[in-house]
Amino acid sequence: MKKTYEILHNSDVMKKAKDAIFADRDNTIAQHKALVLVPAFSRHEEKRADFYQQLMEAEGFESVRDSVNNVYTVIKGDGNGPTLYFTAHLDTVFPMDTPLEIKMNGEKYACPGIGDDTAALSQTLTLLRAIKASGIRFKGDLIIGGNVGEEGLGDLYGVKQFFKDHPSGIDGFISVDGFPHSIVYGGTGSYRYEVRFHGAGGHSMADFGMPNPVHAMGRAIAKISDVKVPYEPWTTFSCGVVEGGTSINSIAHDCKFLLDIRSDSKGCLDKANEEIMACIRAAVEEENARWAAERDRDEKSPYKPGPGQLPHADRTVSLEIVQVGNRPAGSQPVDLPLIRACAADYEFFGYETGYIPASSTDANVPISLGVPGVTLGGGGTSTGAHSLAEEFDPTGLEQGVYELFILIAALLGVEGLTDPLLPKLA
Amino acid sequence: MNKTYETLMASEVVKKGLEIMKADEAHTWEQHQELVLIPAFSRHEEQRAKRFAEMMRAEGLDVTVDEVNNVYALIKGAGNGPTVYMTAHIDTVFPMDTPLSIRKEGDRYYCPGIGDDTAQLAQILTLVRVIKGSGVKFKGDLIIGGNVGEEGLGDLYGVRHFFGKKENADMVDGFITFDGSSTGIVTGGTGSYRYKVSFKGPGGHSYGDFGMPNPIFAMGRAISLFSQMKAPVDKKTTFSVGVVEGGTSVNSIPYACSMLVDMRSESKANLDAEDECFKKIIAQAVEEENARWMEDKELYSDRYSKAGFVPLCDRKVEAVIEQLGNRPVGEIQPVDSPIVKASIDAFRAVGIEPVMRGCSSTDANIPISMGIPAVGMGGGGKGGGAHSSGEWFDPTDITRNLSKNFVLLCGLLGVDGLTEPLLPVREK
Numbered sequence: 001m002k003k004t005y006e007i008l009h010n011s012d013v014m015k016k017a018k019d020a021i022f023a024d025r026d027n028t029i030a031q032h033k034a035l036v037l038v039p040a041f042s043r044h045e046e047k048r049a050d051f052y053q054q055l056m057e058a059e060g061f062e063s064v065r066d067s068v069n070n071v072y073t074v075i076k077g078d079g080n081g082p083t084l085y086f087t088a089h090l091d092t093v094f095p096m097d098t099p100l101e102i103k104m105n106g107e108k109y110a111c112p113g114i115g116d117d118t119a120a121l122s123q124t125l126t127l128l129r130a131i132k133a134s135g136i137r138f139k140g141d142l143i144i145g146g147n148v149g150e151e152g153l154g155d156l157y158g159v160k161q162f163f164k165d166h167p168s169g170i171d172g173f174i175s176v177d178g179f180p181h182s183i184v185y186g187g188t189g190s191y192r193y194e195v196r197f198h199g200a201g202g203h204s205m206a207d208f209g210m211p212n213p214v215h216a217m218g219r220a221i222a223k224i225s226d227v228k229v230p231y232e233p234w235t236t237f238s239c240g241v242v243e244g245g246t247s248i249n250s251i252a253h254d255c256k257f258l259l260d261i262r263s264d265s266k267g268c269l270d271k272a273n274e275e276i277m278a279c280i281r282a283a284v285e286e287e288n289a290r291w292a293a294e295r296d297r298d299e300k301s302p303y304k305p306g307p308g309q310l311p312h313a314d315r316t317v318s319l320e321i322v323q324v325g326n327r328p329a330g331s332q333p334v335d336l337p338l339i340r341a342c343a344a345d346y347e348f349f350g351y352e353t354g355y356i357p358a359s360s361t362d363a364n365v366p367i368s369l370g371v372p373g374v375t376l377g378g379g380g381t382s383t384g385a386h387s388l389a390e391e392f393d394p395t396g397l398e399q400g401v402y403e404l405f406i407l408i409a410a411l412l413g414v415e416g417l418t419d420p421l422l423p424k425l426a
Numbered sequence: 427m428n429k430t431y432e433t434l435m436a437s438e439v440v441k442k443g444l445e446i447m448k449a450d451e452a453h454t455w456e457q458h459q460e461l462v463l464i465p466a467f468s469r470h471e472e473q474r475a476k477r478f479a480e481m482m483r484a485e486g487l488d489v490t491v492d493e494v495n496n497v498y499a500l501i502k503g504a505g506n507g508p509t510v511y512m513t514a515h516i517d518t519v520f521p522m523d524t525p526l527s528i529r530k531e532g533d534r535y536y537c538p539g540i541g542d543d544t545a546q547l548a549q550i551l552t553l554v555r556v557i558k559g560s561g562v563k564f565k566g567d568l569i570i571g572g573n574v575g576e577e578g579l580g581d582l583y584g585v586r587h588f589f590g591k592k593e594n595a596d597m598v599d600g601f602i603t604f605d606g607s608s609t610g611i612v613t614g615g616t617g618s619y620r621y622k623v624s625f626k627g628p629g630g631h632s633y634g635d636f637g638m639p640n641p642i643f644a645m646g647r648a649i650s651l652f653s654q655m656k657a658p659v660d661k662k663t664t665f666s667v668g669v670v671e672g673g674t675s676v677n678s679i680p681y682a683c684s685m686l687v688d689m690r691s692e693s694k695a696n697l698d699a700e701d702e703c704f705k706k707i708i709a710q711a712v713e714e715e716n717a718r719w720m721e722d723k724e725l726y727s728d729r730y731s732k733a734g735f736v737p738l739c740d741r742k743v744e745a746v747i748e749q750l751g752n753r754p755v756g757e758i759q760p761v762d763s764p765i766v767k768a769s770i771d772a773f774r775a776v777g778i779e780p781v782m783r784g785c786s787s788t789d790a791n792i793p794i795s796m797g798i799p800a801v802g803m804g805g806g807g808k809g810g811g812a813h814s815s816g817e818w819f820d821p822t823d824i825t826r827n828l829s830k831n832f833v834l835l836c837g838l839l840g841v842d843g844l845t846e847p848l849l850p851v852r853e854k
């Protein structure tokens with residue numbers, strides 16, 4: 001693999017590309033600054049997608065806008081190579097009314113979203129200009145652009161849609177959304193739920209004997225807290241938020257908790273999920289059964305109904321489970337050609353590769369579908385992601401973009417120079 | 427009819443008293459309307475208490491306003507009789523910024539607090555005028571007035587404060603809380619303990635910090651154990667977690683959560699047993715949650731290899747229990763106990779068949795729990811919608827249900843030259 005990088009790095013076409021990238025710095029930063037000022041909260045990416053699409057078209061590339069606002073262009077190769085989908089995400093974690101203003105902090109730019117992932121998004125346009133300026137001809141096809149819905153409640157819906165629209169024909173996936181010289185090669189899957197308990201509600205004393213939604217919820221959480229999960233692959237669960245009830249002397253009508261289950265393995269995620277769902281259902285049954293048993297215990301039970309009254313015990317607690325997140329888990333061998341090619345790129349330029357076995361990124365989707373996928377870092381470094389104090393340091397920006405360019409070239413193969421490092425999937 | 431009441435009802439002094447009461451209805455209603463417009467949220471009764479004290483003084487009484495704004499006056503008897511403390515509560519459930527205005531619809535007047543318990547507070551003044559105007563001379567002493575802190579977070583602090591003084595507790599032989607406008611008699615006090623339990627831990631990321639004790643898990647364990655507690659049925663005993671809250675996001679281990687707990691009983695033994703069980707449960711739940719993650723310590727040990735890193739399982743959860751309410755149980759008094767019997771007979775003497783209400787949570791909880799005979803009963807007029815913004819009062823014929831209060835005082839205390847007291851002097 002090192003040979004491929006040597007050949008490419010020393011080629012005329014790559015020198016032209018490199019010169020173009022290095023000469024493009026001001027333009028890249030200008031577009032980066034323009035993009036970051038267009039708000040793009042997850043599931044509200046339309047305006048930024050419009051603007052990004054205009055910028056792409058302005059470079060002379062024919063763009064595709066899919067049903068969910070993913071934007072990309074297809075650069076056809078000579079038909080003898082694999083297809084790579086290369087993308088940065090359009091959305092940010094910041095709600096649409098977040099004030100956006102760029103401030104300078106020395107050499108660094110500060111603005112919500114400036115790093116994650118607007119930096120990489122602007123660099124996809126730099127890559128397009130370098131492709132045009134160098135006149136490079138790849139063997140494989142490159143699909144390059146920006147996608148929606150990576151963050152939070154976006155729940156990866158952009159990349160999920162892309163792979164729904166492309167059930168076959170994609171041989172590799174790169175999301176640029178991480179630390180420089182790192183490779184995320186596994187997807188931590190997660191299921192998230194809002195678990196709601198409903199009951200008739202009433203007075204704490206007068207209606208005593210009525211199944212209590214808060215009690216049912218407590219039983220559920222107690223059971224969940226004793227669930228056993230494997231250490232390897234890493235599997236976790238948490239109840240992050242509880243709320244419910246209106247006053248101390250009432251039996252609540254409603255209460256709920258938020259549940260987060262994660263695993264680096266789909267099998268373990270599904271197993272934990274199944275066990276936890278069983279805990280919740282059993283808890284509701286137990287709370288309802290307790291008061292039915294009190295009612296039926298004997299003739300003198302005070303929990304029997306009065307005339308014309310529905311027995312308290314029959315005002316049962318019901319359960320409603322709403323899934324609010326579903327990120328598929330996936331793992332793949334670390335020695336896949338795609339992963340080795342990324343590491344070889346970093347190492348060719350003298351960097352040590354930071355391997356990250358699992359994280360929750362857009363690469364979860366292809367990995368879970370059996371398509372090799374990674375999440376990498378781009379040019380420059382950012383800090384304070386997801387915070388209002390987010391910053392981007394453009395030091396080394398051009399070099400980072402050039403490393404991405406040569407990686408794409410190595411993976412797809414270049415006419416007259418190298419064969420693709422990325423195999424076509426069977 | 428009971429002999430004592432027969433004598434009383436036939437007497438000139440009682441007849442005169444009831445005539446005065448009837449003639450005073452408009453005056454009563456006027457004072458009632460003035461008082462209801464003075465906000466008096468529990469523990470914020472000062473302003474209304476001050477005005478009420480002025481009204482008492484205007485009737486020529488020597489009025490005491492105690493440290494917590496209970497207002498009362500002593501009407502001395504001829505001697506050789508018991509001491510009765512009769513009081514209506516000054517406070518309402520409505521916060522100080524609740525808009526207060528009186529709106530009339532048909533025979534009903536709407537205003538927050540107009541029934542509970544401002545109606546009876548105004549009628550205390552009526553009773554004072556009736557006693558003074560009729561010239562009745564009781565044998566026993568009467569302490570009469572208004573007290574603070576009956577509602578909600580007031581937690582009975584007014585009456586608790588009064589009986590907290592030994593000289594008061596020793597002096598009083600019978601207590602009447604004058605609350606509501608029903609024709610019921612409350613003869614026992616439902617006790618309640620209320621708590622806020624807070625669970626705290628360091629908190630962290632749901633995925634990265636997994637293996638750390640979780641406050642919501644600890645709380646869930648506590649609620650689960652609590653919901654499986656025994657519910658004695660000999661005397662009604664109840665428990666409920668009414669409110670839960672805590673945590674900030676789905677992908678966190680929260681650093682704090684809390685729950686509000688309400689336990690009640692008509693039996694002190696049951697309530698205390700329940701309370702003890704509750705406290706054990708909280709300790710047990712915290713212990714179990716902290717212990718559960720210790721089980722995985724070895725498994726996760728390589729994650730703890732970093733120097734100076736506190737293992738996640740050692741970042742413990744703790745619970746803090748804060749008592750929000752404490753109303754003592756007043757075990758139900760037998761129907762043939764002198765104060766209960768005298769109350770029933772007083773209702774009957776004025777032609778009303780009372781409803782025996784048994785246990786309730788009222789100011790009477792405090793004296794009953796101390797072994798001082800006590801009852802709760804309402805006053806004149808009709809009302810509804812207590813504790814709601816739609817609270818109403820109809821002042822038509824206040825005298826009908828108020829007359830028994832005057833008659834009851836005469837019966838309990840005895841009237842000089844006429845009847846012996848129905849209420850015995852307690853052995854002290």
